[in-house]
């Protein structure tokens with residue numbers, strides 16, 4: 001079997017008796033509460049999936065990884081594994097101290113002996129690791145949200161994270177290696193995935209098995225992937241259903257609690273190292289591996305072949321073989337999948353992009369049989385109900401007095417009167433008295449307010465309801481984040497009520513404009529605070545041009561067009 005990365009498979013858990021003592025003693029130690037990414041990293045560190053790492057990186061390793069893809073001792077390692085904390089937490093700690101690492105419920109998982117406290121240069125890290133400073137890159141966005149200080153040091157596990165899902169699909173690197181050894185699997189090709197798999201993937205992985213003359217480790221990520229990805233449970237149901245399409249006893253399906261960074265080439269190399277630790281000696285790398293797609297201008301963040309090239313360049317050092325794959329496409333002429341590299345000139349092929357697939361699912365349209373297996377389609381259908389059963393948010397935005405609440409009320413009445421849909425209203429003024437009580441009108445408070453509204457709306461939508469939201473929502477970023485959150489579960493219809501400022505001011509139903517003009521009320525939207533006009537809302541309506549009922553009827557028209565209501 002292939003050697004672990006760095007030669008030794010780490011197991012950072014303390015023996016049971018010592019772990020119990022350490023847990024008991026942990027109550028007296030300073031603690032750090034870990035977020036989702038950090039918990040995923042910790043679990044993989046403790047299990048040895050990140051061998052040879054023995055803890056969160058100190059400054060020397062961090063610098064060496066960012067600058068040169070290597071740990072300080074020269075071992076290949078492409079992605080920083082850091083424990084970021086707030087300044088407040090950091091000032092209370094000193095090097096040499098033990099810190100207990102807990103989850104939000106307070107359960108202690110590990111003790112970190114702090115060897116380093118350092119402030120990473122995140123701008124440099126963004127460029128080196130992600131190749132961009134673009135805050136819309138999900139990895140960079142996460143980097144910018146990180147606490148400003150990092151704690152480095154060895155970790156010792158005092159308790160294994162408990163999982164109640166996919167229990168039969170969880171295996172540590174040590175368990176996986178034993179499982180492979182028990183079956184005599186010496187040539188194992190690993191396939192990393194965060195998406196549902198279809199016929200093309202089955203074809204590709206079967207070919208990979210044939211090419212290496214071995215077995216397949218189907219190793220989907222069940223930690224954080226990308227916002228908007230199909231949820232883990234649905235995906236794993238799809239993977240389980242697919243197993244029947246492989247020859248018996250050739251495939252090991254296991255889940256990996258990894259928090260992805262979407263770092264493209266560097267991430268591909270990291271994925272290979274992790275799979276090496278699990279005992280795979282071959283690794284499939286396709287186009288744009290672990291890339292987050294394209295930026296706002298439509299340019300891909302990474303060259304499609306860059307990930308393959310980077311892993312290939314280090315394959316010898318890793319002792320692994322890269323199995324590069326060109327996309328598989330369906331040839332109706334041959335009634336078979338073929339590699340896009342094997343196409344004959346002029347050969348007609350079919351393919352569906354992820355976006356096209358989501359559109360078919362969203363529209364309730366049939367998915368062609370050449371594309372996916374009926375079992376997989378059925379599972380995806382449960383997750384993407386047909387439009388009339390799917391949730392949606394109607395998200396108004398516009399100046400105070402534009403008519404948002406009034407149109408929202410007319411819309412709610414029309415829906416309740418004419419459909420059996422469940423409708424909830426999240427009106428700006430009401431939300432501010434309840435969900436957002438205590439928040440003011442600073443940039444940060446307005447963002448927090450929209451985040452809360454979006455979160456509640458996304459839950460309503462997830463459960464198939466209609467959420468009508470009517471805040472001012474003056475910032476484009478906040479509106480985009482709200483859309484992303486909701487669209488993971490259903491539709492998001494942004495309605496810009498574009499009533500001119502002078503009309504709103506003339507209405508002044510609450511007397512706020514007068515106060516804002518006199519200076520008694522500060523930071524008033526449109527007068528002394530910005531309103532970023534939506535560039536491409538789903539609907540734009542002048543709240544002075546028609547009656548509220550007519551304007552609401554236009555929105556009903558859009559809901560009908562999208563078949564969200566009958």
Ligand SMILES: Nc1ncnc2c1ncn2[C@@H]1O[C@H](COP(=O)(O)OS(=O)(=O)O)[C@@H](OP(=O)(O)O)[C@H]1O
Nearest residue numbers: 400401428441446449471472473474522523524525
């Ligand atoms: N400084 C300032 N700027 C804007 N609006 C103000 C302000 N102070 C109080 N109000 C009243 O609060 C309502 C807007 O709250 P929102 O939650 O919709 O605003 S935001 O989306 O968080 O920006 C808004 O209600 P609507 O008139 O219904 O829009 C105002 O009545």
Ligand SMILES: Nc1ncnc2c1ncn2[C@@H]1O[C@H](COP(=O)(O)OP(=O)(O)O)[C@@H](O)[C@H]1O
Nearest residue numbers: 400401402403404405406507509543546547548
């Ligand atoms: N389409 C419309 N035509 C005429 N007046 C309207 C219209 N929509 C709203 N109004 C009036 O404008 C005022 C402000 O409307 P409101 O819904 O409270 O705005 P917002 O929620 O955007 O602050 C109210 O007096 C309301 O009756």
